[in-house]
Amino acid sequence: MEFKRYTEKTLEEALKSAARDKGVSVEELHYNVLEEKSGFLGVGRSVEIEAYCExxxxxxxxxxxxxxxxxxxxxxxxxxxxxxxxxxxxxxxxxxxxxxxxxxxxxxxxxxxxxxxxxxxxxxxxxxxxxxxGYKEDRYEKITKMAIRVAKDVRRTKIDATLDPMPADERKAIHNALANMEDITTQSTGEGATRRLQILYSPGKEVD
Known part of the structure; x- marks a missing residue:
């Protein structure tokens, strides 16, 4: 368990204790308050947190x-x-x-x-x-080259194309590769493992 628990009189003190222990600033902490005790007339007051950093x-x-x-x-x-x-x-x-x-x-x-x-x-x-x-980098190069060929066919025939299902990072790589291609847009469709990318003919699309 990467969370550690810290108990002090106040939340501010608990966060400072966690930051000091982890060698980071308070702003770099992520934390949850587990328990707060108000005590009686301030006596016995405490705050318990669990905290972690990046x-x-x-x-x-x-x-x-x-x-x-x-x-x-x-x-x-x-x-x-x-x-x-x-x-x-x-x-x-x-x-x-x-x-x-x-x-x-x-x-x-x-x-x-x-x-x-x-x-x-x-x-x-x-x-x-x-x-x-380095498999992913090789894979990105391969699928983006394929997608560019498909996109050129879409632009020539004016018929949209749908690629095979692929994970989000590969869809993103293709989206980025085609982002500045004239008359071509991309969008994801489907759910979960069947989610795939569509390459759409979009005449007049503005290119930066």
Whole structure:
């Protein structure tokens, strides 16, 4: 559990205690008030909080992935980057085929697993993306080239196209790649694992 509990006479003192313990500013803390006691005439007054900082989230994610490797007897080095609250995780391993799986399905499932564990641990939605041995970057390059070809066909034929289902990060990569293409817009449709991207003929679309 990455949360730690702190009890002081006031919320301000409890937050200062947590910040001091974690080596961060009070503004960098996330916290929940667990219990407040008003006491009698101010005597016995206390506030108990649980608090964490961004570094705690990073440590949890790295530890969770590393424990998965250890339990599965897989080798792997985990690096993490905090991109304004979105965590980008890079894994280097000799077992990349096992972790990626066919068409990246195993990696997608692993990403969902780690995301769910971190979100449950910190009681909030934690956004993260795991890449294994540069697979995602190669994948983005491949699908954006494909999408550009499809978009050119859409523009030529004036007939919209719908791509196969893909995860949010891949849809975003295509959306960004086509954002400045004349007469072309993109939108996502569907739910969950069936969510996919549509490439739409949009004559007169303004391009920056």
């Amino acid at each position: 570094k705690d989230v990073e440590n949890f994610i790295v530890s969770y992935i590393q424990q998965y490797f250890d339990n599965s007897q897989l080798d792997g080095q985990v690096d993490i980057e905090n991109d304004n609250g979105f965590y980008r995780i890079t894994v280097n391993t000799s077992n990349n085929a096992i972790l990626i799986g066919k068409a990246g399905k195993t990696l997608q499932a692993f990403n969902r697993l780690v995301k769910a564990a971190a979100s449950a641990e910190f009681k909030k939605r934690v956004g993260l993306l795991i890449d294994v041995n």
